[in-house]
Each structure stands twice: as C-alpha cells, then as structure tokens.
Amino acid sequence: MSLQSSDLERDYRALRDRLGAVWVPRDFVRVSGPDALSFLQGQLSQDVDALGVGASALSLILQPQGKVDALVRVTRTGGDEVVLDVQGGWGEAVTTRLQRFKLRVKASLEPLAWRCLSLRGPAVTDLGPEPAGGAVLAIPADWPGLPGVDLIGADVKPPDGVPLCGPEALEAVRVEAGVPAMGSELDERTIPAEAGILDETVSFTKGCYTGQELVARIDSRGGNVARRLRGVVIGDEALPAPGAVLSSQDKEVGRLTSVAWSPARQAPVALAYVRRDVVPPADVTVSGPNGEVPARVEELPLVGGPEPAPGGGQA
Numbered sequence: 001m002s003l004q005s006s007d008l009e010r011d012y013r014a015l016r017d018r019l020g021a022v023w024v025p026r027d028f029v030r031v032s033g034p035d036a037l038s039f040l041q042g043q044l045s046q047d048v049d050a051l052g053v054g055a056s057a058l059s060l061i062l063q064p065q066g067k068v069d070a071l072v073r074v075t076r077t078g079g080d081e082v083v084l085d086v087q088g089g090w091g092e093a094v095t096t097r098l099q100r101f102k103l104r105v106k107a108s109l110e111p112l113a114w115r116c117l118s119l120r121g122p123a124v125t126d127l128g129p130e131p132a133g134g135a136v137l138a139i140p141a142d143w144p145g146l147p148g149v150d151l152i153g154a155d156v157k158p159p160d161g162v163p164l165c166g167p168e169a170l171e172a173v174r175v176e177a178g179v180p181a182m183g184s185e186l187d188e189r190t191i192p193a194e195a196g197i198l199d200e201t202v203s204f205t206k207g208c209y210t211g212q213e214l215v216a217r218i219d220s221r222g223g224n225v226a227r228r229l230r231g232v233v234i235g236d237e238a239l240p241a242p243g244a245v246l247s248s249q250d251k252e253v254g255r256l257t258s259v260a261w262s263p264a265r266q267a268p269v270a271l272a273y274v275r276r277d278v279v280p281p282a283d284v285t286v287s288g289p290n291g292e293v294p295a296r297v298e299e300l301p302l303v304g305g306p307e308p309a310p311g312g313g314q315a
Contacts, residue, residue: 012263016146020165021158025092026116028152029189031098032081033107043101043210044074051076055070056139058201060192061097066214070094071129071182071201073151075139075221083112084151087182101210102213117151124149127159143177172260175269178231178300184242184257185229185271192219196275196300210290220254227273231278231302232256234268234295240288244300246272248284248294254297256286259269262302267297279299 006093007254014020031040036200044058056075063069072086072094086094095109101110124147137155158164178194180186192198192215202215207269218225234240239259246254254274270286278284286295 004252006166007166008261009263011163011165012172014163014165014233015120015173017121018262019119019123019126019162021162021165021221022118022120022151022165022170024116024118024167024170025088026114026152027088027094028112028114029084029086029091029095029098029163030077030081030110030112031084031107032110033105034080035105036080036082036107036261037103039098039105039107039134041206042208043070045097045202045209045211045215046074047206048074048082049074049206051082051205053078054137058197060201060211060212061094061198062192062209062215063188064210065276066191066211067188068186068192068195069097069188071180072199073139076135076153083114083152085114085116085243088225089138090182106253112154114152114154117156118148118170119151119159119162120146120148122147141175143179145303146173146177165263168260169259171277172262172269175260176231176264176270176302178229178264178271178302180229180271181258183272190219192224193223194227195229198223210262219313225276227274229257229300230254230274230278231274231298231300232263232272232284232286232295233265233298233302234259234270234286234288234293236268236293239268240270240286240293244287246274246297247285247288247292248278251282253278259296265302271300272297288307 045060046057049177072084075083104157139150141148141150149161244256256270256272259270280299285292
C-alpha cells in the first residue's frame, strides 16, 4: 500500500524489535551560576535539588495559572549548572519564559549548540552503560513499552552498527507509546493531568514552584479532569489530519492531535484528547479524507501486533 513504504517498515521494525537511531531536533539551554539551582527549583515542577551531577529528569515549566509552557528535560551537569533541553523550536520560548521570572538572580541562560540522537529498541541495553563515550551524555529515555537512550552533546555520533532511521518511524512509535509532544498534545491550553505525565514530571514533595496550585488541587481531587489523552486506531487506510473530530452518538467527544501510520496495526493510529465519559475501548467515528470512518478509542500505549481494525476486518 502507498502509505506503508518499505523504508518505513524497515525503520519501524528496527526501533520496535531491535535497535535504531534517529536524529531528533532538540534545543538546549544552559543555566549556570550560584543561584541556578534555587532559581530553577522555584520554576520547574521537578525537584531539581534532588538531582545528582549527571542525573536527568523530565519536568514541566508552567504558567502561573498551572497550564503548560513547556515540557523539558533537566540534566544536572555541575554543582551550579543545569542543561535544559526541549523539543526543537521551543528553546527561545523556554528562555524567554525563564528570563521573565529571573529577578535579582545570579544565574545566566545561554543556548548550546548540542545535538540529540535518540536510540530506541530492546537491544539498547546491549550497548552497555557508556554507549556515547567522551563528552557526550547518555540519558535514559524509555517510552511506555520501549526502552530508549538519548545521546546529547556537541559531538554526538551514532554507535557502531546501529542503523539510522527516519523520523516517520519514530513518530509512529511515539504515537503508539502515547508520548505527548509540544505543539500537538502540549500547549498553553493544556492542563498537565490531561496528558497523563504527572508521575514523571512533577514532585509532590518539593517546595513551591510557579503553577503548583492547579497541579496540587487536581491531584487532591483524584486527578479528575474533563478530558484525557487517549490512543485512537482508525478503520481506514487514509490518514486523517490532526484536528479531525471524533464523534460518538452524533456528539463531538474529542479531536486528533497527532496521526501516524502503524506497521504493527496496519492502520493509522493517533493521539487525541477525549472526554472522560468515553471509556476505552470505545467505538467512535472520525472525520477523514474519505468522510466519516469507524475508529476505536483505546488505552495507551498502543503496542502489540496487528489487531482487528474498527468496523471489522483489517485496515
């Protein structure tokens, strides 16, 4: 079929079944100075003080009202030095946001000309504890159902014998894993609990930080939000566009945020924010290039072999 090229199939199988490497656009910002850690401790949802030198963690930078400014990774690179990295194209926004709150703080922010090579696949553990070598950092980057490591630094090179794969294959794996991305699943309107990322991005034992009130209030109420990030399997060969409407009983229940072709499912798969009263698995329809087609809302991650497509048969 035209949507499933041999290159996509090959790269996907490398990432899913063995090991593959993909160059991923990331922006890097160094925060350094005697007040660097205390400043970030008050701006990030993660406990920066608890990170040892060389350790990393995912974190949120939130608006004062508690919605998302950015999802970042924070890596402690020295006693008073931290490197933040964020999805490509968002580094300037992160710097601007932090500068706005940096009042009478002895810390500097500067961009770094670093690169990121994402390694994904079960064989990543065979590379040993130092797959990068030299000044390159190897950061654990597991996704649900898939081990991973990100190599970051100024002089990153693919490890010997690891094939380079295309971004389309990594996008398929990301959607299946349910990993939210800036600009699609995460933006200034997103409540963190909706995206299902609180466990890995938020410390509930640290002190105050910007935007904490909304996160703490929702957590104290059992994490109830009006919508949640779900997986969607499409019962049609054509990929619908992000923004396509999900409907149930003639009522809109959500919209697609990311869409990819899944070689495992032999069907388009997607992420969508879906109303909480739609309990997976749930049959819905989605508006696509061929009109309204059947689809199914499923729990994340969307992993495993081919399954019957929505509406019966195979996609």
